[in-house]
Amino acid sequence: MQAFLHQVLSGFATGGIYASVALALVMIYQSTHHVNFAQGEMATFSTYMAWKMITIGFPYWVAFLLTLLFAFVLGVAIERIIVRPFYKAPVLSVIAVFIGLLLIINSLSGALFDYTIKPFPSPFPSDAWYGGPYLSPHEVGMIFVTFVMLALIFVFFRFTPLGLAMRAAAENPVSSRLCGVRVGWMLALGWGLAGLIGAVAGMMTAPVIYLDPYMMFSVLLYGFAGALLGGIDNPWGAVLGGFIVGVLQNIAGAYLVGTELMVTVALVIIIGILVIKPSGLFGRPIVTRV
Amino acid sequence: MTAILETRGLSAAYGPTRVLQSIDLSVPERGIVTLLGANGAGKTTTLRALCNMMVRVSGEIRFEGRRIDGKATEDIVRLGIGHVPDGRGTLVSLSVEENLRLGAYTRRDARVAQDFELVYGYFPRLKERRRQQAGTLSGGEQQMLAISRALMLRPKLLLLDEPSFGLAPLVVQEIFRILRTINEQEGMSMLLVEQNANIALELANEAYLLETGRIMLSGPAATIGSDESVRRAYLGY
Ligand SMILES: Nc1ncnc2c1ncn2[C@@H]1O[C@H](COP(=O)(O)OP(=O)(O)OP(=O)(O)O)[C@@H](O)[C@H]1O
């Protein structure tokens, strides 16, 4: 029982990471109707930035904040420069752009920081008082950071004029323009925020699974599974989906399939949802727009 | 009387299809002008062309004497042009109140709170439903919301695309009464596109008649309303 509880809680901790990635995917999906396959690589690249800053002596939290800024600017720049010209392009070209982006950022990480696996520090000391029998201090800290971030994002979208304008721009660009909203910039801001969320996920994951250019590959898969499970057009459903996937994955890994086959769990979830309930648990049914 | 809005040789096209052919139109300061015409004449397209949205535009458009043609839609809106679009443009996943907050998005003045009460005063139904998701409103309620959203911008010029569409006759009367009040009290100029020519001519000072993308007739609303051919074609008597 104690072991089971441990699996659930630590699944909850990793679930927070998947939830963050799922949220980032949904934010971009809502405005572009595409899944940003490069989301994970953007996060990895930002995490490398954090690693570099920490290695050359920046205090952890300074590096953390600077990395958020970097990730935000990177997201905005990618939208403005690379993605924007393709908004009216056919679906396949857009997918090609996203995959190209994935490969480019991935090789860039490898070229700049080489492919060796690097340890990444946790800001939560392993003997901290908030660790316990069920969760390590890093897992506790990870849950805390994820929750603070999700809460801030929620407040931003719910209660600020800018958040409102971003939601409106994603839903109905024409009407939003008629209210004076600069829709193009709202989409870019969405990419910036998604990049920032991904960077937090990357920096929280890296101490657990080590830093290498492929670090976020499976995380993105789980995050995508979470987004689909919760509903790709429903941000808070996707967050919940991410947590569910995290817990399921841990339990399945411990009791059903073993750790080698854990990634299969994500694929099974993805295919299962697409077959049984494509709109996810909390999403609206997907209607193809013509 | 000086014109708040003036177009010269305004043409518009969707891709290769030309829809408007060199339209000259003028809306006087504090005036109400109505644009009448059959289905497909180009009324909606005219309003879109003024806001540079969804159509390719050529020709001159002046707002308060300054050229606005070629500007981005959101910049035109920020100059003080409100638009109640064809199809209402409801932001369906937002609440009624969020729709109105979005209408006031560009404003930083202190009268926003007051204007909420103003539009809720005009349309008490919206106040009752202010927490409701706007997509679940009835068609008529969404039309009220579209007008209110545009009013929250506190525009100098209001473009209205068939505000009577889908509304019960009593509600139409009510809305036109409100539009008259706003025009008189706030001095807001209006360009009104309508199918319901009777009620539009009653409200407007001036009228234009559009036929397949050209202005066929224009003049004081009363004169147009008593024109024999207009009466037969648009007023039904
Ligand atoms: N998005 C579009 N793409 C191509 N053609 C269009 C588009 N929108 C309108 N048109 C064409 O432009 C012409 C004018 O349309 P418009 O909507 O301006 O007419 P309208 O006067 O508003 O008619 P109604 O009274 O039915 O609303 C029509 O022939 C229409 O088919």
Ligand SMILES: [Mg+2]
């Ligand atoms: Mg029309």
